[in-house]
Amino acid sequence: MxxxxxxxxxxxxxxxxxxxxxxxxxxxxxxxxxxxxxxxxxxxxxxxxxxxxxxxxxxxxxxxxxxxxxxxxxxxxxxxxxxxxxxxxxxxxxxxxxxxxxxxxxxxxxxxxxxxxxxxxxxxxxxxxxxxxxxxxxxxxxxxxxxxxxxxxxxxxxxxxxxxxxxxxxxxxxxxxxxxxxxxxxxxxxxxxxxxxxxxxxxxxxxxxxxxxxxxxxxxxxxxxxxxSKRPMHLFGALGFLMFLIGTAFAIYLGIDKLFIHPRGRLLTDRPEFFISLTAMIIGTQLFLAGFLGEIVVRSRKGRPRYFIAEDLNL
CATH class of the missing domain: 3.90.550.10 (Spore Coat Polysaccharide Biosynthesis Protein SpsA; Chain A)
Known part of the structure; x- marks a missing residue:
């Protein structure tokens, strides 16, 4: 040994x-x-x-x-x-x-x-x-x-x-x-x-x-x-889907409220739910894109040196 x-x-x-x-x-x-x-x-x-x-x-x-x-x-x-x-x-x-x-x-x-x-x-x-x-x-x-x-x-x-x-x-x-x-x-x-x-x-x-x-x-x-590391889309895709689902839920709520419940109410852009919906959808889309980019990087990465040796002995 x-x-x-x-x-x-x-x-x-x-x-x-x-x-x-x-x-x-x-x-x-x-x-x-x-x-x-x-x-x-x-x-x-x-x-x-x-x-x-x-x-x-x-x-x-x-x-x-x-x-x-x-x-x-x-x-x-x-x-x-x-x-x-x-x-x-x-x-x-x-x-x-x-x-x-x-x-x-x-x-x-x-x-x-x-x-x-x-x-x-x-x-x-x-x-x-x-x-x-x-x-x-x-x-x-x-x-x-x-x-x-x-x-x-x-x-x-x-x-x-x-x-x-x-x-x-x-x-x-x-x-x-x-x-x-x-x-x-x-x-x-x-x-x-x-x-x-x-x-x-x-x-x-x-x-x-x-x-x-x-x-x-x-x-x-x-x-x-x-x-x-080998499946970044599983994390970013799940988070992106969740955020987009939250944004969509707020958008549906605003649409139903505006069309059927309070048609003469405030403008949609005056309601905080509108900005929550918009922000959640944008973040969800960005997370999806991050997942796709991560998948591309995982599949295309090549090894690069992380250090440079000046000299060695007996090797």
């Missing part, structure tokens, strides 16, 4: 040597055949120089450097594309994920025949107000919306079977929802393991409070994509 450890990073030069040595020690003590793929997501410090040094010293170390910061999802996508292991591990580069959890996660995966084993940072060493409480709210919403019963969608430490990461497409900011993407692709055996979380040793976190806002927006996006 070969392992691929995929590590996206941004400005983590201080932690890379220690992380590499820690991973190498765990891999050697467990007799794993392995590769470590560092993806430098546009760092402005000397992270890439450290990766070059590590790659020169250890052929199991491989590197990818982006021309600029494209985001964690794009970094993971690049790493997944190059990963050659039977099991792929993702983890962060800040030393908060413990490499010693990797053998235990693999053992659980083999024992239970899981497609994915996700880490759960049950005891965290982060700010309670800034991270812990928002994270609990976010994870609760993600469980309810996605149907994937994980406690910690944000944990970077996860283990995947090769066929999972070669099947799914990680784009935008969807790295939090890789288990959901996998579930939508038919990989239903998703497990979870409590893992040791550690306080950040070097530098400062790259994530602010805005990541939770983005997380909730991405949650809405993935809900929509999961249900309607």
């Amino acid at each position: 070969k392992l691929s450890i995929v590590i996206p990073l941004l400005n983590e030069e201080e932690s890379l040597d220690e992380l590499h040595d820690w991973i190498a020690s765990v891999m050697q003590s467990n007799h794993f055949l392995y590769e470590v793929i560092f993806i430098d997501d546009g760092s402005t410090d000397d992270s890439w120089k450290v990766i070059e040094k590590l790659a020169a010293e250890n052929p199991s170390v491989k590197g990818i450097r982006f021309r600029k910061n494209f985001g964690k999802s794009q970094a993971l996508h690049a790493g997944f594309k190059k990963a050659g292991g039977d099991i792929v591990i993702t983890m962060d580069a800040d030393l908060q994920d413990n490499p010693e959890e990797i053998p235990r996660m693999i053992a659980l995966m083999e024992e239970e025949r899981y497609d994915i084993v996700a880490g759960w940072k049950k005891k965290r060493y982060d700010s309670v107000i800034m991270k812990n409480i928002p994270s609990k709210i976010f994870n609760w919403a993600a469980r309810k919306t996605s149907g994937v019963a994980l406690h910690d969608f944000n944990c970077g430490l996860k283990a995947f079977r090769r066929e999972v990461i070669k099947t799914i497409e990680v784009s935008g900011e969807m790295h939090r929802y890789i288990p959901v993407l996998a579930k939508n692709a038919g990989f239903l055996r998703i497990g979870e393991k409590v893992v040791q979380h550690q306080a950040r040793k070097y530098g400062k976190t790259k994530f602010g409070a805005d990541r939770f806002i983005k997380g909730f927006l991405d949650l809405i996006t993935i809900w929509f994509v999961s249900k309607f």
Whole structure:
């Protein structure tokens, strides 16, 4: 069995040597055949120089450097594309994920025949107000919306079977929802393991409070994509039909009222129901058009690169 450890990073030069040595020690003590793929997501410090040094010293170390910061999802996508292991591990580069959890996660995966084993940072060493409480709210919403019963969608430490990461497409900011993407692709055996979380040793976190806002927006996006990405007309067409039906109902009411009940009453254009009817019909028509355009896009879209690699090592 070969392992691929995929590590996206941004400005983590201080932690890379220690992380590499820690991973190498765990891999050697467990007799794993392995590769470590560092993806430098546009760092402005000397992270890439450290990766070059590590790659020169250890052929199991491989590197990818982006021309600029494209985001964690794009970094993971690049790493997944190059990963050659039977099991792929993702983890962060800040030393908060413990490499010693990797053998235990693999053992659980083999024992239970899981497609994915996700880490759960049950005891965290982060700010309670800034991270812990928002994270609990976010994870609760993600469980309810996605149907994937994980406690910690944000944990970077996860283990995947090769066929999972070669099947799914990680784009935008969807790295939090890789288990959901996998579930939508038919990989239903998703497990979870409590893992040791550690306080950040070097530098400062790259994530602010805005990541939770983005997380909730991405949650809405993935809900929509999961249900309607291949059939947008089912959503927009249904909403359009409903709005047009409401507009038509008001128009019929106004017509009957004007012709048979109050023929000498106010002008139709003086009544609020007229504008409700007109607005509902226009919105309904626009929703229908949005559905048709969505169907056209779905049928004609072609893959486009979401990032550009400046150079790579040992790949």
